[in-house]
Amino acid sequence: xxTVRVFDLAHGRSGxxxxxxxxxxxxxxxxxxxxxxxxxxxxxxxxxxxxxxxGEVERYELPNVGALNxxxxxxxxxxxTMSLRSDHLGKxxxxxxxxxxxxxxxxxxxx
Amino acid sequence: xxxxxxxxxxxxxxxxxxxxxxxxxxxDIDYLCCDHLAELTMSILTKQRLKDExxxxxSDVVPLLRSVLPTCREKGIKVISNAGGxxxxxxxxxxxxxxGELGLDGIKVAVVTGDDILPRxxxxxxxxxxxxxxxxxxxxxxVRDRLTxxxxxxxxxxxxxxxxxxxxxxxxxxxTDVALYLAxxxxxxxxxxxxxxxxGAGTGIAHLAECGGQATGGLYSGGWQEMPQLVxxxxxxxxxxxxxxxxxxxxxxxxxAVTVGTVSEQLVYEILDPANYLTADSxxxxxxxxxxxxxxxxxxxxxxxxxxxxxxxxxxxxxxGGYVGEALFTYTWPQAYAKARAGIRFLETRLERAxxxxxxxxxxxxxxxxxxxxxxxxxxxxxxxxxxxxxxAARCRTEEDARKVFTESVPLYNNGPAGLSGIGTRPPIKExxxxxxxxxxxxxxxxxxxxxxx
Numbered sequence: 001x002x003t004v005r006v007f008d009l010a011h012g013r014s015g016x017x018x019x020x021x022x023x024x025x026x027x028x029x030x031x032x033x034x035x036x037x038x039x040x041x042x043x044x045x046x047x048x049x050x051x052x053x054x055g056e057v058e059r060y061e062l063p064n065v066g067a068l069n070x071x072x073x074x075x076x077x078x079x080x081t082m083s084l085r086s087d088h089l090g091k092x093x094x095x096x097x098x099x100x101x102x103x104x105x106x107x108x109x110x111x
Numbered sequence: 112x113x114x115x116x117x118x119x120x121x122x123x124x125x126x127x128x129x130x131x132x133x134x135x136x137x138x139d140i141d142y143l144c145c146d147h148l149a150e151l152t153m154s155i156l157t158k159q160r161l162k163d164e165x166x167x168x169x170s171d172v173v174p175l176l177r178s179v180l181p182t183c184r185e186k187g188i189k190v191i192s193n194a195g196g197x198x199x200x201x202x203x204x205x206x207x208x209x210x211g212e213l214g215l216d217g218i219k220v221a222v223v224t225g226d227d228i229l230p231r232x233x234x235x236x237x238x239x240x241x242x243x244x245x246x247x248x249x250x251x252x253x254v255r256d257r258l259t260x261x262x263x264x265x266x267x268x269x270x271x272x273x274x275x276x277x278x279x280x281x282x283x284x285x286x287t288d289v290a291l292y293l294a295x296x297x298x299x300x301x302x303x304x305x306x307x308x309x310x311g312a313g314t315g316i317a318h319l320a321e322c323g324g325q326a327t328g329g330l331y332s333g334g335w336q337e338m339p340q341l342v343x344x345x346x347x348x349x350x351x352x353x354x355x356x357x358x359x360x361x362x363x364x365x366x367x368a369v370t371v372g373t374v375s376e377q378l379v380y381e382i383l384d385p386a387n388y389l390t391a392d393s394x395x396x397x398x399x400x401x402x403x404x405x406x407x408x409x410x411x412x413x414x415x416x417x418x419x420x421x422x423x424x425x426x427x428x429x430x431x432g433g434y435v436g437e438a439l440f441t442y443t444w445p446q447a448y449a450k451a452r453a454g455i456r457f458l459e460t461r462l463e464r465a466x467x468x469x470x471x472x473x474x475x476x477x478x479x480x481x482x483x484x485x486x487x488x489x490x491x492x493x494x495x496x497x498x499x500x501x502x503x504a505a506r507c508r509t510e511e512d513a514r515k516v517f518t519e520s521v522p523l524y525n526n527g528p529a530g531l532s533g534i535g536t537r538p539p540i541k542e543x544x545x546x547x548x549x550x551x552x553x554x555x556x557x558x559x560x561x562x563x564x565x
Contacts, residue, residue: 024379
């Protein structure tokens with residue numbers, strides 16, 4: 001096992017739809033995609049976002065491009081047009097997810 | 112196999128104009144597709160039209176077309192744009208005048224309308240149409256007197272008709288972003304409106320193309336250092352095949368890059384369920400999409416399909432939501448953070464004495480926690496901190512309250528804790544528009560096409 005950041009395994013982008021922020025991750029390769037699918041459950045992603053995401057998190061998969069899409073509800077302080085946040089459109093929410101630490105199955109590991 | 116090549120001219124009001132000019136000059140495209148409207152733009156444009164009946168369209172369409180139309184004429188490129196905003200007819204008249212200024216005659220400008228339902232709200236409510244907020248269930252009456260605009264996201268049908276009538280330029284109001292691309296696909300490739308798989312494929316392809324530089328290296332987080340010459344970025348050039356596949360590339364000799372990575376990032380931008388991407392024309396399914404690098408700056412797109420479009424259309428409705436007042440000031444070493452806290456207390460006490468009311472207050476430290484918030488980032492409690500920038504913002508019901516924020520911060524300059532600088536000049540008060548998401552049965556939204564000739 002090794003601890004890495006999501007950043008080591010993926011890149012991403014985020015944006016707004018009303019008070020929903022969607023955070024898309026694109027895995028850097030197939031093994032990274034498998035790890036992300038295993039580790040990034042909706043519940044853990046919601047926990048990582050703390051008070052930034054007030055509602056539920058749903059996860060969708062785009063397997064052929066190795067992408068995961070996290071739909072975060074109640075995530076933009078009432079929506080881009082009303083929010084007082086400097087990042088009112090959630091443009092950098094993905095960066096917070098890239099900072100999350102997760103476990104991989106390492107060389108000395110249990111595979 | 113039949114193909115059509117679509118160039119992305121512009122992705123929002125205020126976007127760079129140079130990519131469109133370089134696109135028509137250097138790329139081999141059939142259509143230049145330009146999206147000028149974001150969620151909030153219709154509020155701003157409707158406000159402009161109420162002040163002056165000639166205004167209400169996005170003004171950037173004039174310099175944009177001034178720079179591209181002579182080349183479009185020469186090369187037979189047609190232009191599709193939703194710059195009409197809240198006043199498509201006035202926009203078209205301005206374009207006809209522009210053609211005159213440029214010495215271009217015989218240009219057919221089509222105007223697609225029908226999206227604006229603000230004048231019909233009472234009639235629709237009286238007919239029993241349910242315009243309740245689809246998120247909260249509240250009835251429209253709650254905000255009826257504060258409505259600033261009500262536009263339906265209409266699909267590509269009107270633009271398809273305009274192209275069939277021989278339009279060289281199509282100007283619309285609030286059509287969906289993807290409709291600007293889907294219409295020329297349908298017109299040129301002969302796709303039937305009810306061929307749900309091809310319409311779904313076209314919708315997915317349009318989603319990749321419609322955000323301009325975001326598919327060609329702009330904002331790319333998978334290796335931003337490797338994106339060449341972003342300042343001269345080329346926008347997407349998308350060749351769509353009759354079978355619903357496509358190749359996305361970019362303007363020759365331009366900056367940026369088209370890779371599976373750059374396109375993948377755009378794929379996941381602003382989508383919800385990828386198997387049910389709801390638009391006016393389609394329930395597209397991009398969940399099984401395949402992207403293959405087939406050459407330098409060339410990515411092949413396949414595996415996109417779709418299901419029938421939803422029975423209802425989404426309405427983009429806005430209402431007045433108050434005002435934002437803001438103050439920005441900086442404290443320096445030593446004890447920068449402690450002084451900032453004292454400065455904030457000073458401001459808040461003055462506001463209290465001034466009878467200030469706010470619906471919500473947000474205090475951020477720029478450069479420290481302004482993006483992710485005080486809930487996730489600990490306070491910068493380091494006495495050696497070189498400097499700290501405070502942003503104190505409030506959402507207020509009245510403009511008068513919003514103004515107090517800056518006014519009451521000014522005495523910090525002489526009377527507050529030491530080490531302060533960086534209070535700027537009075538910022539403009541920003542009026543807020545809240546969105547009221549609701550749905551309308553599509554049969555209640557007839558679309559009109561008018562043609563004017565330059």
